[in-house]
Amino acid sequence: MFKHLIVKRPFGLFFFAFQGGVGRPATRRHTRARQAACAAACLVAGLMTSLVPSPAPAQARLLPTASLSLGAATAHVEIAATPEVRNRGLMFRESLPPDHGMLFVFEQETAQCFWMKNTPLPLSIAFIDARGRIINMRDMQPHSEATHCPAGPMRYALEMPRGWFLQYGIEPGQQVEGLPSP
Numbered sequence: 001m002f003k004h005l006i007v008k009r010p011f012g013l014f015f016f017a018f019q020g021g022v023g024r025p026a027t028r029r030h031t032r033a034r035q036a037a038c039a040a041a042c043l044v045a046g047l048m049t050s051l052v053p054s055p056a057p058a059q060a061r062l063l064p065t066a067s068l069s070l071g072a073a074t075a076h077v078e079i080a081a082t083p084e085v086r087n088r089g090l091m092f093r094e095s096l097p098p099d100h101g102m103l104f105v106f107e108q109e110t111a112q113c114f115w116m117k118n119t120p121l122p123l124s125i126a127f128i129d130a131r132g133r134i135i136n137m138r139d140m141q142p143h144s145e146a147t148h149c150p151a152g153p154m155r156y157a158l159e160m161p162r163g164w165f166l167q168y169g170i171e172p173g174q175q176v177e178g179l180p181s182p
Contacts, residue, residue, distance in 0.1 A: 066103065068158070069177040070134075073168035075160060077103040079180060090159060091118040101160035107182050109153035116144045122162035130155040132176045137165050155182065 063078040063085065076099055080086045086104050090096075101123075106112065109130055116123070120142050127135040127150035136151040139162050150157070156179055165171075 064180075066178055066180055068103065068179065070165075070170050070174060071168065073170065074099060075103075075158065075164075076100045077158065079103050079105055081105040081180075081182070089114075089119070090121060090123065093119070093121055096121065096161055099160075099164070101158060101164070103179075104157040104159070105180060105182050106155055109155050111150060111153060112157070113147040113149040114140070114157060114159075115147050116140045116142055119143065123159045124162045124165050126158045126160075126165060126170070126176075127151070127154040128156035128158060128176055128179070129153065132156075132179050134170070134172050134174050134176065136172050137170075139163075 063080070066077055066079055068075045068077060076097075078101075080089060080102055081104075086106075089104070090102050104112075104114075114125055119140075122142050123140045124137060125140060125148055126137045129135055129152065135154055138148040140146075140148055140159075156176070158176070
């Protein structure tokens with residue numbers, strides 16, 4: 001007979017079988033051998049899957065980051081400064097750490113609108129002008145294709161977990177410090 005051990009990991013399912021001593025008493029040698037085989041199989045499964053990073057943290061590690069000051073609040077952001085990264089944004093992200101978000105940086109002022117297609121997180125967005133002042137803010141629904149646009153020309157857009165701006169009392173007209181140069 002075989003006993004089965006199933007180890008679930010983010011990128012697959014590993015299945016290990018080892019021979020059991022059903023029907024006859026096990027000797028110490030057989031018991032130790034089975035325990036060692038099981039431990040080795042679990043260790044190998046853990047090593048194999050830990051070498052492959054999960055997609056969301058890998059994307060976050062590859063993007064430059066910054067810390068922005070908005071009054072008494074600090075936002076830790078990934079910087080989306082290229083068209084490819086801006087187009088992907090926070091799509092497919094399942095979660096964000098507290099006080100973390102994404103800053104979209106544009107080469108010149110724009111009236112670029114945003115949507116939430118393929119984004120499972122509820123977010124709030126602040127549109128920021130070239131001087132670093134918040135123009136307006138909007139709450140956005142997960143997976144929505146409704147557009148959210150700035151009320152005037154903007155240079156930056158800051159996406160944070162929904163309610164983050166309200167939580168810290170951040171309002172239109174407020175200055176954002178620490179913005180990177182485009």
